[in-house]
Amino acid sequence: MTSDRKPPPPRSGQPERAPEWADGLKQLYDSVVEEDLPDSFKDLLAKLDEIDPKRAAAQGGNPSQSPDDRGARR
C-alpha cells in the first residue's frame, strides 16, 4: 500500500502547556484512524467509479439516488 500518511509529529518539547489529557485526545482519534475499514466503505469506494460525478452533482450531490447507478446492485 502507499504510505504517505504522515505519522503525527512527536510531541516532546511542547511550547505551550498541554493538559495531561491532550495525548488521550490524540489516542481517541488515532484509534479510529487505525481501525480496519469496514466492508461497507470498501464497497462504496469501489462503486464510486461507476458514478458519474457530473450527473451526481446535477442531482444535488446525492448520487446514490441515481437509478442507473443503483441498478448494478439491485
Added chain:
Amino acid sequence: MSDSDPASASSRTASEKADFKRELTEVVPHLRAFARGLCGRPDMADDLVQETLLKAWAAQERFEPGTSMRAWTFVILRNAYLTDMRRNRFRGEYDEGVAERILTAPAGQEEPIHLSDLHRALLTLQPERREALLLVGAGGFSYEEAAEICGCAVGTIKSRVGRARATLTEMLANGNIPRRSTDDDAAHRAILEELDEVAAGNLSSAKP
C-alpha cells in the same frame, strides 16, 4: 462566480481523476475519526462519512489538486453533520462499547486518565468547541487550517479551543464527568438541550 463551465468540468485528466480517488480513499480513516468525535456513535459517524464521500465525489471538479484533501473533505463532513444535526438525527449519544475498547490502548502515563472519561467529557462540550478541539487537538490541524474548515476567524478557533481545553481540564480534574449516558438522565438531557439550542442558532454563551 459560476463554476458551471462545462469546459473546465471536463478538463481533468485521467491521472488527475485517479489521484482524486486515491486521495479520497486515503482520507477515509481520518473522516471516520473526525465524525466519531463529532457525533459519538460509530454507526451514525460512519453514515456521515459515507454521505461525505458521495458528496465529495459529486463535487470533485471543485477540488484543487495539490491542496489538502483532508481539509476539503472535513468541510463537507462538518456541513453534512450540521445539516443532520438540525434535523435532529444526532443526539450526541455516547457509545459505551467504543470507550471500553479504547481503554485497552496503552496509556503510558503514571496517572492515566481513563479515555472513556475523556470521551464522555468531550461529548458534553458545546458542539463548536468540541469540533475546534477535535480539529486542532486530535486532527493536528493548525489554528489557521481549522478556521478555514469551520469558516470562521482564527481568533474564534483559538478561543473555542481554549475554552474546550479549560472545560475538559476542569471536568477531568474534579471528576465532574457525566456518568454513563444511560444512567444519568440529567447530563444526557443537558446535552440534548444544548444541541437543540445550537441547531436553532441561538446558542448563548451564558453557560457555566
